[in-house]
Amino acid sequence: MIDGVSYGLLAGLMVCGLVLLLAFRATVHSYYALACACALVAFAGLNGLALRTPPASSAHWPAxxxxxxxxxxxxxxxxxxxxxxxxxxxxxxAQATLAIFAVAALYAAVETQLVWTLRVVQALVVASTVLLAVGAVMALRRLPWPSALFLAGMVLLLGGISATPMSIWLDPAWVPRRMNFAQAAVIAELLVFAAAMGVRLRTEQALETRVQRKVEDLGTDALTGATSRAGFESRGKDWLREGRPFSLMLADLNGFRRVNERHGRAGGDAVLAAMARRLRQQVRADDMVARLGGDEFAILLVGTPARQKLAEMAIRMLTAGARPVEHDGRLLAGGELNFGIASHPADGDTLESIVQAAERALRHCEQQRMGPAYAFANEVAS
Known part of the structure; x- marks a missing residue:
């Protein structure tokens, strides 16, 4: 019963780590999931060996x-x-100690006395825990709650392995209901580590949100470096007050959700940043590229170029956006852009009405199965 609950907890924690890995693509989640998997395999093997006398030749793999x-x-x-x-x-x-762990893994693979292997593992755990405890203390000021929880998890583990006789798995009189302090301590540590991981994730997201808000208050989108929505609205209203004619191109990315699903948030962010950079490369210094949110961009163009000029600009942007995006050593599919184009004063005399006209043209463009990937507001029925 106890072992079944333990295995279930370890499997659940491993799945939790895998879900976080798929969602955020961070190596910290991969190491957590692997730690849970290795602990599950090790304890399942050791508990099986405890019922055999003498230990089977398969004692190496759990070690x-x-x-x-x-x-x-x-x-x-x-x-x-x-x-x-x-x-x-x-x-x-810490990186240098990995060589010691490699030697220990070879030792565990060939050593026939499992008790000695367990003692070697115990020594490695204690040594690495001391190393990480020093690191947690040094990081306590920058990451207070994750570091404190990490320290608490290590204390639980050290207490558990200190209270566990090394022969517990090989005792002929072993009873399935006998409490295994080491096994319980490993699970308790992994549970606390999961909490520390969650706290760090929330802390980083809150910090990212605060930074993004501060940057956007200055008129810049924190992710892409393009102008923010607030900056876009301010510029558009200024041009309207000055009576300056201008054109607006609204753009969005087809299939952007699939990029996030396949490559995680980091991959999606890389594509958005690349799109903003490529759009800026296609406009003049006085024009403006803004990110309105999600995968939606706005391009404000000084003056009202002829329809042919706007169409040529849209095609250049389509071509630039379609190029693959390099991220983390891989090439991700570029963005398939759609454009809705409106002008002032022809399509509206307020920023809201001009944006609505461009959105109407953009929706018309997205609904078309054939034809160009851009549409003009004055050619689309209201």
Missing amino acids: VALVLWTVCRLQFGRQLLRLKDFAPRLDRV
Whole structure:
């Protein structure tokens, strides 16, 4: 019963890590999921060996899984605490210890005395915990709650393995209901680590939101470097007050949701930033490219160029946007753009009416199965 609950918890935590990995594509989540998987494999194997006397020749693979769990745990701690940023020297020491773990994995693969392997693993866990504890203390000021929770998880683990006799899995009198402090401690630590991961995620998202709001208050979109919605509205109203004629091109990306689903948020952000950069390259210095939100962009053009000129500009932007986007060593599919085009004063005398006219043209363009990927407001029925 106890082992079944333990395996269920470990499997659930592993799935949680995989879901976060698919959603955010961060290596910290991959190491967490791997740590859960290795712990599950190790304990399932060790508990099976405990019912056999003498141990079977298959004793090696759970011991190797334990060493790999220790490696993933160390790597998870490095990523969660951001040792590379907050404690670079300590991070280099942590990287150097990976060579020791490699030797330990080879030892676990060939050593026939499982008790000695367990003692080696215990020594590695204690050593890496001391290393990570120093890192957590150093990161405490920058990441207070994630670091504090990480420290709490390590205390739980050390308490559990300290209270566990090394022969518990190999005792002929072993009883399934006997409490396994080491197994419980590993699960407790992983549960606390999951909480630390969640707290860090919320903290980073809150910080990102605050930074984005401050940057947008200055008229710039934090993600793409394009003008923000507030900056777009301010510029458009200024031009209207000055009586200046201008054209508006609204653009959005077809299939952008699929980019996020396949490559995660980071991949989607890379595509949006690339689109903003490419759009800016196609306009003049006095024109403006703004991101209105999501995958929607607005281009304000000084004056009212002829329809042919606007069509040629839309085609150039389509071609530029279709190029693949390089991200994290891979090439992602570029953006398939659609444009709705309106002008002042022909299509409206307020910014709201001009935007509505461009949106109407954009919707018409998106509904067409054939034809160009742009449409003009004065050619679309209201």
